[in-house]
Amino acid sequence: MKDQCNVVGCTTSLCPECLRIIDAKIYEEGGKVWISKECPEHGVFEDLYWGSYEQYKRAQRYFWQGRVIENPHIRVENPVCPFSCGLCSMHVGHTALANIVVTNRCDLSCWYCFFYAEKAGYVYEPSLEQIRSMVRVLRSEKPIPCNAVQLTGGEPALRDDLPEIIKVIREEGVEHVQVNTDGIRLALDPGLAIAWRKAGANTIYLSYDGPDRETNPKNYLEAPRVIENCRRYGFTSIVLVPTVIKTVNDHVVGSIVRYAIDNIDVVRGVNFQPISLVGRVSRSERMRYRITIPDLLEALSDQLEGVVIPEDFYPVPTCMPISWFTEVLSGRPRYELSSHFACGMATYLFKDGERIIPLSRFFDIDGFLEYLLEATDRIKKGRSKLFEAFKLLFKLGSFIDKERAPKYVNIPRLVFNILVRRDYSALADFHYKTLFIGTMHFQDLYNYDLERVKRCVIHYTLPDGRVIPFCAFNVIPQVYRDSVQRRYGLPIEEWEKIKGRSVREDFYRRIEISV
Secondary structure (H helix, E strand, C coil), X not given: XXXXXXXXXXXXXXXXXXXXXXXXXXXXXXXXXXXXXXXXXXXXXXXXXXXXXXXXXXXXXXXXXXXXCCCCCCCCCCCCCCCXXXXXXXXXXXXXEEEEECCCCCCCCCCCCCCCHHHHCEECCCCHHHHHHHXXXXXXXXXXXXXXXXXXXXXXXXXXXXXXXXXXXXXXXXXXXEEXXXXXXXXXXXXXXXXXXXXXXXXXXXXXXXXXXXXXXXXXXXHHHXXXXXXXXXXCCEEEECEECCCCCHHHHHHHHHHHHXXXXXXXXXXXXXXXXXXXXXXXXXXXXXXXXXXXXXXXXXXXCCCCCHHHCEEHHHHHHHHXXXXXXXXXXXXXXXXXXXXXXXXXXXXXXXXXXXXXHCECHHHHHHHHXXXXXXXXXXXXXXXXXXXXXXXXXXXXXXXXXXXXXXXXXXXXXXXXHCCHHHHHHHHCCCEEEEEECCCCCCCCCHHHXXXXXXXXXXXXXXXXEHHHHCCCCCCCHHHHHHHHCEEHHHHHHHHCCCHHHHCCCCCCCCC
């Protein structure tokens, strides 16, 4: 373990070899943040945690504790994280976004993917009844039921009944449904965009790693066709999702943002995902491919020539004071994004003519948050809700630099509608006037921090009724993902016999298409 260093935190982690729970130190060295842990059997493991100590300290200022759910799905007398997931009573944070794996079949075989059917040896495809049951578990969470579901895989478009799946989820009261896809079938069959939209899908979460064959061999030709098909048929909510790998495509992250800006009429955001190095990976390979959130933000700043800089980005739990203020106004619990501050960061860009303006350049975010905390406290002490709501309406303008603010949108009114109207349409209106730029760094066994797992708000739901944090589901697959999906799946041979075809028929073989 590191002894002569600036220790910035202590946590627990897992041994990458035997999954033993072990103590870990988070420390600063060379201006970066590292994690170090020692297994008595397998020795010391060290890895990069955050590429900038200064950005780590800044993000840490926005840490706020979330609430536990009142009805944990798994009741264990002495839960042990991460092996008692379900969610258990230790978990801090409700399900903000639930992933439902609708198939582990895929039409691609990317080397960095978490899983797909042929690698697993079985086909996992829950029935409509099982999916409905999973959604009911999510909707039963108290005090805040899950209201956003992502359909993922594998490749969800391989399910011919995907529109029926979307309808089932909407029937259960979920307002936001997004489809996580590589876009291959959307490019080849524009009718899918129509069918998904009519069924109730809100967003297409489109994998997009770069603009050319070298950075994005899987869909560099197909992604533009997806965007054009969606534009043509009125599906105007696409989020580009690049997996960012150092030395592979980190040099085109700025180009990806520019591409999103060029298509801002249908692209609502870019959500970068620094690679999670699952499986056994040597230290030299980890150092070659590892990129952290601060590294990504610096690359964006350099490649976009300062259009956005790291200081424009804020960690996910920054929005907690907004949740608390709307909660005291409404008198009932509101959605909380209470993840660990190191999990992700984001900003919003406004396009005003030729200008691209990050929210933080004209909006005093820190002053606004401080005001909301004070207003929340005043209401809790007995101040009139109506008085504070109207006071906010007149106060909002003081947080805005009118000379720098975009001219095409009334920012005070937009923010006031989100806080006071407190409905999904007000938030959607905000997103349709901006471009979201975010980054979410999912963990692997080498940088694993159990404090992050305990606060995860992105979960997977299983047919057996359990709800599993993302970084438990995918990082220790033998414990959750693989064992459950094998139990509820079919061996490939049996599935092929029932369907009368091979899973290999799903694989995409590119025929050059015009874009």
